[in-house]
Amino acid sequence: MAFDLPRRQLLVAGAALLTPRLAFAAAPTERRFVFIIQRGAADGLGILAPVGDPAFAGLRGDLAADFDGAARIDGMFALHPKLATIGGLYAQKQALFLHAAASPYRDRSHFDGQNVLETGGEAPYRLGDGWMNRLLTLLPAGEGALAVSTTIPAALRGRMPVTNYAPSSLPEPTSDFDTRLGALYAGDAQLHALWTSALATKARAGKASGSHGGGVQAAAATGSLAAALMRGPAGARVAMIETNGWDTHTGQRTRLSQQLAALDAMVGALQQGLGADWGQTVVLIATEFGRTAAANGTGGTDHGTGSLAMLLGGGVAGGRVLADWPGLAPAQLFENRDLRPTQPLDGAIAGALAGHYGLDPARTLARLFPAAEGRATDGLVAA
Amino acid sequence: MVTDTAIALNRFGLGARPGEVAPTDPRGWLLAQFARYDPRPPAYAAVLPTPQAIAVLAQAYADRKQDKAAVASVAVPVVASAAVPMAASAVAPAMAAPAPDPFAPVRDAWLAGVGARCNAALASDTPFVENLVHFWANHFALSVEKPEVQALVGAYEAEAIRPHVLGRFSDMLYAVERHPAMLLYLDQAQSIGPDSPAAGGGKPETPAGKPKPNAPHRAGLNENLAREILELHTLGVRSGYTQADVTEFARALTGWTVAGIRPNRALDGMAPGTAWSPRLHEPGPRKIMARTYPDSGAQQAGLILADLSVHPATARHIATKLARHFTRDNPSPALVARLQQAFLASGGDLPTVYRALIEAPEPWEAPLRFRSPWSWGLAAMRACGTQQIDPKQANALFDQIGQPVWKPGSPAGWDDTGASFAAPDALWLRVEAAGRIAGKAGSLDARALAPALFPGALSDATRVALANAETPAQAMTLLLVAPEMLRS
Numbered sequence: 001m002a003f004d005l006p007r008r009q010l011l012v013a014g015a016a017l018l019t020p021r022l023a024f025a026a027a028p029t030e031r032r033f034v035f036i037i038q039r040g041a042a043d044g045l046g047i048l049a050p051v052g053d054p055a056f057a058g059l060r061g062d063l064a065a066d067f068d069g070a071a072r073i074d075g076m077f078a079l080h081p082k083l084a085t086i087g088g089l090y091a092q093k094q095a096l097f098l099h100a101a102a103s104p105y106r107d108r109s110h111f112d113g114q115n116v117l118e119t120g121g122e123a124p125y126r127l128g129d130g131w132m133n134r135l136l137t138l139l140p141a142g143e144g145a146l147a148v149s150t151t152i153p154a155a156l157r158g159r160m161p162v163t164n165y166a167p168s169s170l171p172e173p174t175s176d177f178d179t180r181l182g183a184l185y186a187g188d189a190q191l192h193a194l195w196t197s198a199l200a201t202k203a204r205a206g207k208a209s210g211s212h213g214g215g216v217q218a219a220a221a222t223g224s225l226a227a228a229l230m231r232g233p234a235g236a237r238v239a240m241i242e243t244n245g246w247d248t249h250t251g252q253r254t255r256l257s258q259q260l261a262a263l264d265a266m267v268g269a270l271q272q273g274l275g276a277d278w279g280q281t282v283v284l285i286a287t288e289f290g291r292t293a294a295a296n297g298t299g300g301t302d303h304g305t306g307s308l309a310m311l312l313g314g315g316v317a318g319g320r321v322l323a324d325w326p327g328l329a330p331a332q333l334f335e336n337r338d339l340r341p342t343q344p345l346d347g348a349i350a351g352a353l354a355g356h357y358g359l360d361p362a363r364t365l366a367r368l369f370p371a372a373e374g375r376a377t378d379g380l381v382a383a
Numbered sequence: 384m385v386t387d388t389a390i391a392l393n394r395f396g397l398g399a400r401p402g403e404v405a406p407t408d409p410r411g412w413l414l415a416q417f418a419r420y421d422p423r424p425p426a427y428a429a430v431l432p433t434p435q436a437i438a439v440l441a442q443a444y445a446d447r448k449q450d451k452a453a454v455a456s457v458a459v460p461v462v463a464s465a466a467v468p469m470a471a472s473a474v475a476p477a478m479a480a481p482a483p484d485p486f487a488p489v490r491d492a493w494l495a496g497v498g499a500r501c502n503a504a505l506a507s508d509t510p511f512v513e514n515l516v517h518f519w520a521n522h523f524a525l526s527v528e529k530p531e532v533q534a535l536v537g538a539y540e541a542e543a544i545r546p547h548v549l550g551r552f553s554d555m556l557y558a559v560e561r562h563p564a565m566l567l568y569l570d571q572a573q574s575i576g577p578d579s580p581a582a583g584g585g586k587p588e589t590p591a592g593k594p595k596p597n598a599p600h601r602a603g604l605n606e607n608l609a610r611e612i613l614e615l616h617t618l619g620v621r622s623g624y625t626q627a628d629v630t631e632f633a634r635a636l637t638g639w640t641v642a643g644i645r646p647n648r649a650l651d652g653m654a655p656g657t658a659w660s661p662r663l664h665e666p667g668p669r670k671i672m673a674r675t676y677p678d679s680g681a682q683q684a685g686l687i688l689a690d691l692s693v694h695p696a697t698a699r700h701i702a703t704k705l706a707r708h709f710t711r712d713n714p715s716p717a718l719v720a721r722l723q724q725a726f727l728a729s730g731g732d733l734p735t736v737y738r739a740l741i742e743a744p745e746p747w748e749a750p751l752r753f754r755s756p757w758s759w760g761l762a763a764m765r766a767c768g769t770q771q772i773d774p775k776q777a778n779a780l781f782d783q784i785g786q787p788v789w790k791p792g793s794p795a796g797w798d799d800t801g802a803s804f805a806a807p808d809a810l811w812l813r814v815e816a817a818g819r820i821a822g823k824a825g826s827l828d829a830r831a832l833a834p835a836l837f838p839g840a841l842s843d844a845t846r847v848a849l850a851n852a853e854t855p856a857q858a859m860t861l862l863l864v865a866p867e868m869l870r871s
């Protein structure tokens with residue numbers, strides 16, 4: 001157990017609200033695995049848009065404008081134009097998109113959804129350790145581990161040793177946080193006035209948290225940092241990067257564009273930094289659940305169900321979208337509002353990792369996701 | 384929506400901690416803390432007692448004197464002239480190899496005190512009494528600009544404040560005014576009677592400080608402590624005393640000084656600490672507020688303090704400040720009268736006054752008020768389960784959010800009103816600090832924690848904001864700056 005050390009480090013490091021955070025663990029294999037978690041429920045329909053679905057444009061309204069003129073990657077889907085690097089990987093058959101995917105969680109709480117996504121249980125707080133930590137038990141005996149974040153994410157927690165390393169930058173409230181706090185103070189005359197005034201002052205001083213232009217650079221720096229820590233024989237083999245800010249209830253077009261530009265830069269930096277090791281790397285990008293099929297009244301979307309996951313890397317059998325497309329017509333939606341999940345994320349993750357590390361798929365699924373029904377998905381990585 | 388439990392935890396106390404069981408009988412919970420209070424909790428182990436703190440201070444001055452002598456022997460003469468650029472005069476005297484800072488141990492003593500104060504508060508299960516410690520330390524405020532105060536402030540709070548918060552006001556007053564930290568902070572240690580033996584019948588002589596050539600009174604007398612005792616510590620400003628009373632009191636106080644810091648002929652052979660030197664004392668009876676005090680030497684000022692400690696104006700002054708601390712910026716006259724009555728009827732027995740406060744309706748009914756940075760910082764850390772903080776981090780935090788520990792900048796202490804702290808920038812700074820404090824909170828679930836911090840008093844707006852937070856860390860940050868947390 002290595003939790004004492006990271007806990008103590010975090011006293012020194014402070015929290016990073018803005019900068020993405022990463023945590024990783026080392027193991028004696030050349031194969032690398034990175035999990036980029038999108039906290040906040042990323043909108044799969046706004047990232048890989050089913051523009052060929054007849055209901056899409058009507059449901060999405062203005063949000064669909066991002067895909068005007070965007071090249072379709074197959075008969076159904078178009079990739080958000082900010083994902084240039086990831087689109088390039090797709091063209092090189094190094095990106096595989098899993099659509100209408102979901103963990104077993106079917107409610108709409110971020111915390112609970114993230115807990116299920118990270119622990120691999122069938123319900124929130126059912127398991128105390130994370131599936132990435134259990135993955136380490138299947139890999140050749142590791143000599144130590146390292147993690148880069150202020151706290152150990154739930155996916156990495158468990159009996160196998162994981163230490164952490166945190167970027168030392170001071171946190172600043174993000175524009176999303178500002179918005180939430182503004183909403184919290186909306187009914188409080190004193191605090192509302194103080195907060196409004198504080199934001200106005202900071203905006204004049206050029207310190208407004210809404211003016212962070214550094215999101216893309218910070219994300220790229222995190223990708224480079226992760227790559228540097230994973231590169232070469234002594235590098236870590238299993239890593240996790242946390243990204244926040246996907247909860248786009250309002251102003252989704254702008255915010256999602258910024259989020260995706262940052263994510264794309266992070267992937268690009270990771271690929272570049274890993275160099276030849278990229279060929280032995282699988283990157284998973286996944287979120288706790290998706291967002292409503294229809295746009296809401298504030299230019300955004302609300303908590304939903306099915307979403308998008310991605311597998312990237314030199315070893316991925318990519319260049320395709322894996323989906324049992326459920327359709328977006330009213331009767332096809334989950335609970336009349338969300339993209340219906342038709343593909344278990346658990347099986348896909350277990351299948352990808354079993355293929356990547358040469359493990360038995362059934363045993364991998366049972367270890368990582370003990371309550372999972374069905375099978376580990378075959379053929380996600382090149383054998 | 385407020386509840387008695389939430390008021391007890393947050394207004395009387397310092398905020399709840401994770402896992403704490405909410406008191407079922409809020410008033411009984413507060414009263415029961417009197418029996419459990421520890422005047423010297425484990426957090427105070429590293430605080431130097433006064434004699435050692437004075438030794439540290441004496442050493443620092445001795446070392447500095449030596450350094451100065453060394454520098455002077457190689458110094459280049461500086462020509463003071465308007466034509467000499469600032470930079471040129473700033474480079475001389477030539478710097479020798481940097482000597483260790485003689486005052487570093489003084490600052491270490493100060494940091495030990497900061498750590499003790501913060502960690503006692505974070506770990507306390509008698510938070511109401513700790514809150515009272517903070518109240519009284521602010522009433523009898525020191526400010527750490529002077530090295531003397533830095534060295535002694537931890538000892539001062541441990542020796543003069545903490546042992547007396549559940550005793551008599553007169554005892555605390557006597558302990559405070561005779562403590563070396565206060566005698567040094569308010570210049571009493573330098574004061575000498577103009578007609579004292581040390582002054583040689585009016586000819587200036589320097590006991591513990593330098594004579595002030597342009598002092599408004601005869602050389603040697605310093606009125607600072609006398610004035611602040613009357614204005615700030617006891618009667619209160621504009622309560623009827625006159626300038627003549629201040630001067631008379633200052634004369635009575637002469638002779639009270641501090642031994643052990645610098646060589647001093649008047650204090651030869653005295654132990655480090657509070658000292659009485661008849662050579663410094665102004666002889667003669669003193670007349671203060673229509674009462675005459677015969678010259679009883681060291682007892683003269685003590686008798687004056689004893690009378691001041693039970694004066695109706697003092698009772699009113701203390702009652703007003705306590706009522707303000709535990710209710711609102713402008714406390715109700717009825718509550719002030721009630722506390723004043725409890726004070727006078729008991730001869731300044733503080734637990735009697737606190738009981739009257741707890742039994743009064745006002746603390747339980749007054750609208751919530753913007754917390755001071757000190758109160759908010761402690762409550763936020765307690766909410767996160769923080770048991771210990773490094774003193775340097777504590778200083779950084781409280782500097783940042785606008786209430787540096789023991790540094791109110793004046794003997795009046797911090798203005799104890801919500802209005803003086805509720806400012807846009809102050810809120811912004813708390814939001815920034817909240818992110819860092821929450822980042823250390825580990826895996827706490829803000830949704831479960833919030834109802835325990837504010838039993839029955841959590842607003843729907845906060846509940847919804849926490850439930851919808853994007854991450855657990857974001858939820859903790861929101862909780863730390865939620866309206867419930869910002870006010871008490």
